[in-house]
Amino acid sequence: xxxxxxxxxxxxxxxxxxxxxxxxxxxxxxxxxxxxxxxxxxxxxxxxxxxxxxxxxxxxxxxxxxxxxxxxxxxxxxxxxxxxxxxxxxxxxxxxxxxxxxxxxxxxxxxxxxxxxxxxxxxxxxxxxxxxxxxxxxxxxxxxxxxxxxxxxxxxxxxxxxxxxxxxxxxxxxxxxxxxxxxxxxxxxxxxxxxxxxxxxxxxxxxxxxxxxxxxxxxxxxxxxxxxxxxxxxxxxxxxxxxxxxxxxxxxxxxxxxxxxxxxxxxxxxxxxxxxxxxxxxxxxxxxxxxxxxxxxxxxxxxxxxxxxxxxxxxxxxxxxxxxxxxxxxxxxxxxxxxxxxxxxxxxxxxxxxxxxxxxxxxxxxxxxxxxxxxxxxxxxxxxxxxxxxxxxxxxxxxxxxxxxxxxxxxxxxxxxxxxxxxxxxxxxxxxxxxxx
Amino acid sequence: xxxxxxxxxxxxxxxxxxxxxxxxxxxxxxxxxxxxxxxxxxxxxxxxxxxxxxxxxxxxxxxxxxxxxxxxxxxxxxxxxxxxxxxxxxxxxxxxxxxxxxxxxxxxxxxxxxxxxxxxxxxxxxxxxxxxxxxxxxxxxxxxxxxxxxxxxxxxxxxxxxxxxxxxxxxxxxxxxxxxxxxxxxxxxxxxxxxxxxxxxxxxxxxxxxxxxxxxxxxxxxxxxxxxxxxxxxxxxxxxxxxxxxxxxxxxxxxxxxxxxxxxxxxxxxxxxxxxxxxxxxxxxxxxxxxxxxxxxxxxxxxxxxxxxxxxxxxxxxxxxxxxxxxxxxxxxxxxxxxxxxxxxxxxxxxxxxxxxxxxxxxxxxxxxxxxxxxxxxxxxxxxxxxxxxxxxxxxxxxxxxxxxxxxxxxxxxxxxxxxxxxxxxxxxxxxxxxxxxxxxxxxxx
Numbered sequence: 001x002x003x004x005x006x007x008x009x010x011x012x013x014x015x016x017x018x019x020x021x022x023x024x025x026x027x028x029x030x031x032x033x034x035x036x037x038x039x040x041x042x043x044x045x046x047x048x049x050x051x052x053x054x055x056x057x058x059x060x061x062x063x064x065x066x067x068x069x070x071x072x073x074x075x076x077x078x079x080x081x082x083x084x085x086x087x088x089x090x091x092x093x094x095x096x097x098x099x100x101x102x103x104x105x106x107x108x109x110x111x112x113x114x115x116x117x118x119x120x121x122x123x124x125x126x127x128x129x130x131x132x133x134x135x136x137x138x139x140x141x142x143x144x145x146x147x148x149x150x151x152x153x154x155x156x157x158x159x160x161x162x163x164x165x166x167x168x169x170x171x172x173x174x175x176x177x178x179x180x181x182x183x184x185x186x187x188x189x190x191x192x193x194x195x196x197x198x199x200x201x202x203x204x205x206x207x208x209x210x211x212x213x214x215x216x217x218x219x220x221x222x223x224x225x226x227x228x229x230x231x232x233x234x235x236x237x238x239x240x241x242x243x244x245x246x247x248x249x250x251x252x253x254x255x256x257x258x259x260x261x262x263x264x265x266x267x268x269x270x271x272x273x274x275x276x277x278x279x280x281x282x283x284x285x286x287x288x289x290x291x292x293x294x295x296x297x298x299x300x301x302x303x304x305x306x307x308x309x310x311x312x313x314x315x316x317x318x319x320x321x322x323x324x325x326x327x328x329x330x331x332x333x334x335x336x337x338x339x340x341x342x343x344x345x346x347x348x349x350x351x352x353x354x355x356x357x358x359x360x361x362x363x364x365x366x367x368x369x370x371x372x373x374x375x376x377x378x379x380x381x382x383x384x385x386x387x388x389x390x391x392x393x394x395x396x397x398x399x400x401x402x403x404x405x406x407x408x409x410x411x412x413x414x415x416x417x418x419x420x421x422x423x424x425x426x427x428x429x430x431x432x433x434x435x436x437x
Numbered sequence: 438x439x440x441x442x443x444x445x446x447x448x449x450x451x452x453x454x455x456x457x458x459x460x461x462x463x464x465x466x467x468x469x470x471x472x473x474x475x476x477x478x479x480x481x482x483x484x485x486x487x488x489x490x491x492x493x494x495x496x497x498x499x500x501x502x503x504x505x506x507x508x509x510x511x512x513x514x515x516x517x518x519x520x521x522x523x524x525x526x527x528x529x530x531x532x533x534x535x536x537x538x539x540x541x542x543x544x545x546x547x548x549x550x551x552x553x554x555x556x557x558x559x560x561x562x563x564x565x566x567x568x569x570x571x572x573x574x575x576x577x578x579x580x581x582x583x584x585x586x587x588x589x590x591x592x593x594x595x596x597x598x599x600x601x602x603x604x605x606x607x608x609x610x611x612x613x614x615x616x617x618x619x620x621x622x623x624x625x626x627x628x629x630x631x632x633x634x635x636x637x638x639x640x641x642x643x644x645x646x647x648x649x650x651x652x653x654x655x656x657x658x659x660x661x662x663x664x665x666x667x668x669x670x671x672x673x674x675x676x677x678x679x680x681x682x683x684x685x686x687x688x689x690x691x692x693x694x695x696x697x698x699x700x701x702x703x704x705x706x707x708x709x710x711x712x713x714x715x716x717x718x719x720x721x722x723x724x725x726x727x728x729x730x731x732x733x734x735x736x737x738x739x740x741x742x743x744x745x746x747x748x749x750x751x752x753x754x755x756x757x758x759x760x761x762x763x764x765x766x767x768x769x770x771x772x773x774x775x776x777x778x779x780x781x782x783x784x785x786x787x788x789x790x791x792x793x794x795x796x797x798x799x800x801x802x803x804x805x806x807x808x809x810x811x812x813x814x815x816x817x818x819x820x821x822x823x824x825x826x827x828x829x830x831x832x833x834x835x836x837x838x839x840x841x842x843x844x845x846x847x848x849x850x851x852x853x854x855x856x857x858x859x860x861x862x863x864x865x866x867x868x869x870x871x872x873x874x875x876x877x878x879x880x881x882x883x
Contacts, residue, residue: 143757146808154812155757158587168588173842176587283687286694315657317636324752325518327590330637333693337651338701339636339658341694345677346661353663396683404676423662423669430660431680432694436687 002391006030010037011390012282015437016241017041017273018084019294022301023387038273042122042266044083052080059307067107071310071320074114078294079305086121089269091290092240093117094320097132097164098328099141101321109137109191110321122266125233125258126224129164133216139188142326147187149201152180159326160219166228171208178205182214224263230255234268241272242281244332250277283392285437286335289316292344295437296351296429299387300363312351316343336435348429352422365421366413377405384425389433401427510862513734513747513778513793514610515727515771516639519754520589523800523817523845525764526562527576527834531555534803534837541809542760552576553830561768564776565820572828573779573788574820575880577854579835581816581847585799589755589813593798597640599852599871609855609870610746611644616869618646629704631746632737634730639748648696650704655712655733659705678702711740718784719777727751727774735781738791745863754797758808771795775822788824792862795820796851802843816847819854827882854878 003011010029014021018041021029029037056076061069078087094117101110113135120128132138133156139145142156157180161171185200186193205214208222223229234254238246253275254268261267272278287295290313297305313320317340323329354362369375374383381401385391401424408420428434522542529535530546531554549557550566556578558566568574582601586592598605607615614630633642633651642649652658660677662670681698685691717739721732730749737744751770756763775793782788800817816835835845856867856875867875 143808143810146758146806146810148807151807153757153806153808153810158813162588168586168591173587284690286690324637325589333690334637336694336697337633337636337638338648338697338704339651339653341698341701342658342660342705343636345698346657349661349663392686394683394686397680400676400679400683404672406672419663419666419669423666423673426662427673427677427680430677432685432691432698433687435694436691 003386004030008282008390009034009279012279013037013041013273014084015291015295016088016278016281016285018081018088019078019291020298021084022299025298034279035274038270041085042270042273044086047082049082052077052082055080058304061307064111065107067101067110067321068307068310070107070111070114072305072307073111074320075290075294075309075312076305078290079297079302079309085269086118089121089265090114090118092237093121093128095240095323095328096236097138098323098326099137099321100323100325104137104140106137106140106191107321109140112191113137114321122264122269125229125263125265126220127263128265129160129220129224130217132164133160133183133186133220134193136188136191136193139186139193144183145187147180147184148199149181149184152177152184152201154180156180157183161223163327165223165232166226167232170226170228175208178207179219181205182207182219183216186216227255230258234258237265237268237272238277239331241269242275242278243284247277250275283390283436286332287435287437288329288331288335289313289318289340289344290320291437292316292435293347293351296348296388296434300425301368302362303364304362312347315347316340344435345426345430348434349426352426352429363422363425365425366418369410369421370413375411377408377410378402380405380410380421380424384428385433388425388428389431389436392436393431393433397431397433509743509787509790511738511745511747511787511791512610512858512862513731513791514641514749515775515793515795516593516641516748516750517754517767517771517795517797518589518593518750518752519756519797520592520799520801520813521754521767521797521817522756522760522764522811523797523814524803525760526559526768527552527556527578527818528559529556529834529837532834532837538803538837539805542764542805542811556830556834559765559768561765562772564772565822568776568779568822569828573824573826574822574828575826576830577819577821577849577878577880578830578832579816579845579848580796580819580832580851580854581799581845582850582852585815585844585847587799587813587815589798594640596796596798596851598643599855605640606643607645608639608641608643610641610748611649612870613859613863613865614642614644614649614746615646617863617865619869629742629744631748632742632744634733634747634749639750641748642746648693648700650700652708652733655709655736658701658708660702674702708737708742711742712736714741715739717781719780721777721781722773725770725774727770728777731774731778732781735778735785738782738787739785756801756810757806757812758810760805760810779822782824790824792821792823792826792858794854794858800845803837803840803845804843815841815844817845819851821858821880825882827880831878831880849878850875 007026007030011026014026014029056073059072059076061072063069081087099113104110116131116135120131142159143153144156147153154176158176162168181201182205185196187196202213204211207214231251234251235246238250254271257268257271293312318329352363369380369383372383374380381398385393404427405420408416410417525542525544528544528549530549536543548560550560551557552569565574586595595601597608599609631642631649633649635651636653638649638651660674662673681695685695715736717732717735721728734747753767782791796819797817799814801811801814805811832848835848839846852871853875856871857878859865859867859870860877861881
């Protein structure tokens, strides 16, 4: 038993272009034609998100300078947003323009950068780049503040080419040095971008084969036109939504679209989600710790989280707002080690066991079964397997889980049955099937 | 104590799916090594000068030391992530140009902890100086590779894989794990031959045949259940073990997850027992990440694991701005951490069995920048520490008056050091790992 193909496609779409969803949400998307389902996710700019805003407000994280607060707020957004793709793309840009609070040391600046990624998530790539080049957190992160005429600091100049636009191998060390001159005097001052005219090198630079009195915006215009940039950003988006090993023909297709659409991120994302490759990649990625955490909470219809959600993904090696380096996190199998396996299994335990009978709080394990009219062990196993991993497991796994319930009577709502069902949810979340996205 | 991998993997469905031996995802085929040209090797060989007391360099291809003498030997690799400023780690105070290129960051001659009348250690490495004076620190100068890459990520990958010219699938120690057990099924199956201290496995330990475990915290290294129902937790562990041995439905990544979980579930009890059975015999600063990582290593050694290789990673070395205080603090952490560990090993009677090796993806630009920092550079020094190390300064410090685009020219290829570690320390043939022809750096007492 597993989901039918319409539900599989809907669940896949919601996982990859968002963070999964409740049974009702999957049903809703499964009832749409697939293209229409993708369009519903894409056209989010007018979707009302006030319910999420209320949830965020209810967290009570009122100190904007609290590093824990910004993490809790973002995870709460992911959890309750009515615009899943907006949050997934915000996470994409956070991973792409990876900036760490450990160095920036300013939660307000980090939140502001996050807002920037959200508001420009589907914008033209060059527009986004020019905003990021002026972003206070980024200016601090890559030492632009001290990039002065006469003695440039190359940090931002190098990473802009190596990690943000073209990728390694498409420039020389001399290009790095020349480019750094163009960015001299681009400073952060008191939480805002500031152009320090007397620290800027207005002289002529020869950069990627062109000569001129380039400034930072000129550099971005040059970089945005490079085929290497089209190729790099296309590959990265395909890796994000589809597969770690993008097909060159698909990269070419999306790169062409990058140019024909005038560098439109939205157009590229739409084409990727509507591609045959996207559907073919069903459940072949490994869930990131954020997908793992937010995904289970959304699927299990958790009605309230508290501030302690902030560092849950961090325990599995993904501390939001604090990526390990400017390259962002390593994805795929890098999420998995013997150590992170226990971190995942034990996070699942922690979440599956949290309960409060009186208020809908964390997981209503028996309530979900009752609503579905399920009173027996194999029904419960099938229900939670479908909800959490599309029922995409072997019969052996199914039987192992039924044997775990044993002869506990699930038709009775008591401590024993509740504990068993929570234990079942824990096991499914700790199983290999749930790690797949 | 020796753990058989067979204890871990009850050969059930997983093995029948992917075939006896190794799961399919791990079998990446033969690695390709770029053979360097002989003339290059020869010039590098002539550049290595050992201390006056040291024997002349020998070929790394010479007959291996008997394995029997090496089977207790342990290698501890410390990766300094971000690009360590070698010039403010080992200071070439006798080269006048150092004080021309460095102003804010210059360490005054009077503060340098002199080693040989030419170079000296950072004043924040006093315990390394003590180790040097005791003949237990080998300093290898000017280590690098041809056409140095100044990207953190590519250069780190080059150091981790020891394959500079192509993207390698396996790490250098991973290939040693593969090669050293190529004809020995029992050895290949032995789990915990290597342990990574941390959550994420470095490419250095990527092998073709096994998955090296990663352990960040012993407390968290077990399967937790509902504490109100201990019997149920055991039932869960039994079920999850069975679930993980079922067949994968979604290919190689799912296989990978299954392997990691089976290894984790199989090793946690033993590791917990070993760690809890051993108390460190020296003080480790609770706030020092290097010290805490090395403390775990010491507990594993003391508890009786016969693991050959440990690896830990420490970051913060990418000092583009305001480097001075940051770098001093990093040096102090390294200094204190290594010292605590070596004191512990002496107390445990294992000082002669351990060797620490430090490395970083590159050194930093000779000229400091206007931000009181340094940009990405090239060659840098490596430290080898241990009771069996023949202390001294190996190789000349690169000249600051003969730079390549503002960066130091390397004298010793890092593959020479790796090959020497494998040959001298483990008595292994380095050829399958780094190729042949690398001059040996003869850094052992015996």
